[in-house]
Amino acid sequence: MSSASVVDPAVRGRLADGRVHQVILVREQDAQHSGSGCCGRLGERHTALGGAADFSHSRARMEQVGEIYRALAAAVPDLELTVVDPRNLVWLYPAVWRAARANGAGVFAALRAVARAGAPVAVVVDGNTLIRAACLIRRP
Amino acid sequence: MPAFLLIVITLVAFYFAYRFYSRYLAEKVYRLDPNFVTPAHAMRDGVDFVPTHKHVLLGHHFTSVAGAAPIVGPAIAVYWGWLPALTWVILGTIFAAGVHDFGSIVVSARNRGQNIGTLSGKVVSARASTLFLLIIFFLLTLVNAVFGVVMAILFEKNPGAVVPALIVIPIAVFIGQWAYRMGRSIVIPSILGLLLLYAAIPVGQAYPIYVDGLAEAVGLSVRTTWIILIFAYTWIASRLPVWVLLQPRDYINGQQLIVALVVIFLGVLIGWDTISAPAVNEVAPNSPHWFPYLFITVACGAISGFHSLVASGTTSKQLGNETEARFVGYGGALGEGALALAAILACTAGLGAAGDWNAAYADFGAASGGALGHFVTGTGHFLSNLGIPATLGATFAAVVVITFAGTTMDTGVRLQRYILEEIAELAGVKALVGRVNLLTTLAVLIPLGLALLPGGDSSGGKGFAFGRLWTLFGTTNQLTAGLALSIIGVWLLARNRNPLAALIPLVFLLFMTTWALLLNLGDFFAKGDWLLLVMDAAIFVLAAWLVVEAFTAFNRERRNPSAGAEES
Known part of the structure; x- marks a missing residue:
């Protein structure tokens, strides 16, 4: 996944109706758990104590998505740029649905957009999932 | 008393608390500044430090703090x-958890997004960092022990839940292979997975799994057998790469x-059930008195120290505007309170x-040994109000709790492994450093030993000390909260602000805990x-240590107000 390919000149500026483009960068937060209750992790202590190795794949993707984030933020300052964990489904699914519908997608197309967005790593622009990637980093 | 009325009362109380008390905290205590450059902006890197919309952040924060613990304590x-339990949930959420979670985000955001563990060494004293480590060690030991017992009880009483839990x-x-290897979207597989899980519930009902034969063969009780099987599973699960299962x-x-929440x-709204349980129960002789045990039995759901780790570890780094700490921190606490209400x-009623x-x-x-069984039966009744057979509904609830507890144990054992290694390094026990299998085995055996404690609640004839293990867990959770509230209080005092909002719940919690x-001793x-x-005595020493550290830090700041901690 290359960050350079995302910063397309066509994405610059606003939509025809004046709204800003909405980009959702989906990626898992390392050491984030749902339903593990209040006993799931130790924040940065978790990483400091050795948890980094467990979540190295998530961390590597976080850093790659971070590159995309920085490139987009620098190239297109007007963007509505959101980074979200795919497990934050209460926010993510409705947000993609709304974005897809606002950009003219029909009900089924919007549902398809929602279904495509919830990957461990994804880049969603105005309700369209442009990039999805595996989370495991394959080493040579 | 209609159950619906309790929902209304609680939600109205939460609404006014958010509307007025959290605003008071925001304006007069934490003095949130909309122009303050949060770490998310100051150190914006798109990785850890990302300005994030408050609704997105609340979603992250709430799903991280919610789980099985706010169910077990109230149960x-x-x-x-129900009256003392509900009163503590409401008042604890409003005056303790809200202040604690909200304050942890603010103090961390004002300290470059640092974690409470790090801040304890910085704001309170260098020794407090070690204190934090030891409290967490005991907390994780007890978490793993109690959730091992929770799962065993549920499997024993709901053999129909075994098949769906295994599925x-x-x-x-x-899903892990699909998503992490192939990079595909998880939405459809996870929804299908959930449906498959629910479809397995009637299958589990038709083919319940008992371990009575195995228990008899090895000469153990059914529950002991389940506990051992669960800890064996946890050892394996915690050694797997996290993307495979966790x-x-x-x-x-x-x-x-x-x-489950929906x-x-x-079910309450449609069924319009009334509460036949007594508002104040005349408890059996020799029972623990509600004062002080209520306040450590309900930790998560009224106040939980672990929230400060979530609030300061991740949430504070993504805070787009300081004023949004109110919505995320206080709002998240109210959400946890709602789970306890459920x-x-x-x-x-159920x-x-x-x-x-x-x-x-x-x-x-x-009450303690059967708590989860009671929750499961009650939830089954609520589902019957929706037209779902109560037995299926009960198995559904059991599966929810079991999957939450399984995740908690998996992460708990992993964390305990790191903590044990850190303690081994501090103590100079080099034989343990880097020995992952050995550390994992220790992280499993210590809570397993506690979970298998014989005797226990003789009054209930349960043969397990679950109720007392749970209250010990509550004390360590409250001590963690006490440490976070100490940091918040010292931080406020260093800025010549009224620290009472943090001090009152701090003193209350420390008093009740000690x-x-x-009494336990x-x-x-x-x-x-x-x-x-021995365990209780060790936790008591930690509590006394915390009291000394907090008192010393407050005294130091009162006499010689300093920055207490740098601000970004």
């Missing part, structure tokens, strides 16, 4: 009656949390309608429970 605490494993493994199961857990509240309703409440809560042993620990001594006695 036990209704033993003293989750291959589903999660499949992370993909998260997607199912997230969906289950929402489904069906419980919907547990109270299930164990009072259980009362489904069976004999007085028999279920006959004594503290029955009192309960002292006498109880364990009288019953000859030496292991629990």
